[in-house]
Amino acid sequence: MNSAIKAKIIEEKKRSDTLILAHTYQVPDIIDIADVTGDSFFLSKKAAELRARRVIMCGVRFMGETVKILSPSTEVVMPAPEATCPMAEQISPQRVADFRRENPDIAVVAYINTTAALKAECDVCVTSSSALSIVSKLPQKDILFIPDKNLGAFIASRLPEKNIILWDGYCPVHNSLTGADAAKIKAEHPGVPLAVHPECPPDVLEYADMTGSTSEIIKYALAREGQVIIGTERGVADFLNREYPGRFIQLAPEKLVCRDMKMTTLENVYGALRGECGEVLEIDETLRVRAKKSIDNMLALG
Ligand code: SF4
DSSP states (O other): OHHHHHHHHHHHHHHHHHHHHHHHTTTTHHHOOOOOEHHHHHHHHHHHHTTTTTTESSSSSSHHHHHHHOOOTTTESSTTOOOTTTGGGGSSSSHHHHHHOTTTEEEEESSSSSSSHHTTTSEEEEEETHHHHHHHHHHEEEEESSSSSHHHHHHHHHHHTSSEEOOBBBBBTGGGHHHHHHHHHHHSSTTTTTETTTTSSSHHHHSSEEOOOOHHHHHHHHHHHOOOEEEEEEEHHHHHHHHHHTTTEESTTTTTTOTTGGOOOOOHHHHHHTSSSSEEEOOHHOOOHHHHHHHHHHHHHH
8 A cells, every 4th residue: 555655656756747855754655755764954955955846855854954054945844744853942042142232242152953943043053063163162161052952961071171061951762861771771781782862861871882963873773784773863763674684673663653754645745746645845035145154154153
């Protein structure tokens, strides 16, 4: 049954000259029909490089916004408009603007997992793979890092020369892990390395043999001969195990599922392709230009 709808999607995307982007956390059926798969910034760069006329973004809202910020003339459609990243919505842009007014000498750094309105309030964006390098290059010692306190704490632990002020934001999926979860799986699989995402709490990172972004975890896992325990959203282990069944062990599979990332289905992708459902994203041009500046600064420093 799925193969029938997949065939219809492939035909429809060709007919409508549409590029389908899928974040690695999407379910395998969505990965199958995507033209490009990867992390959020990789996807938005690809859309810009390919000068896509129209994009279907299989992911959460801030990812579609990032595509639109970089490619304003592209029509960006969210097949599941209700799919948002809870972390990206945890801070109001007004609170950041107020903080900045009270602390004019501070640099405001935002994780790419933020809304366009938050990007517009910060000096520079970072991805989980570029965060250390970019923060280390900033001239300011005092840095407000939004919204993820865990990624911020990871950066602070590696850059003691900086004074990193953390916000109380977090990814509810990665933040649900505990050190006990990590200890348990390490004990169950002695000698198997654990690769974790820096959105996990610090007591989980203590057990990690490697800490890195989604793409760094995939690279690390594929470069090794044997098994690897994957400590990030379970789409990554599903993705890896399709090529090498059973080689990659999921840490806490019951916890590491992003509900929003699973809202995209073959049915709503097909409907969005045909203009029958989904939402075409619009961003106010003044806001877009301000948000793009923080991404341009990331590219200049990265
Ligand atoms: S896994 Fe976490 S950071 Fe990623 S979209 Fe889901 S809630 Fe947001």
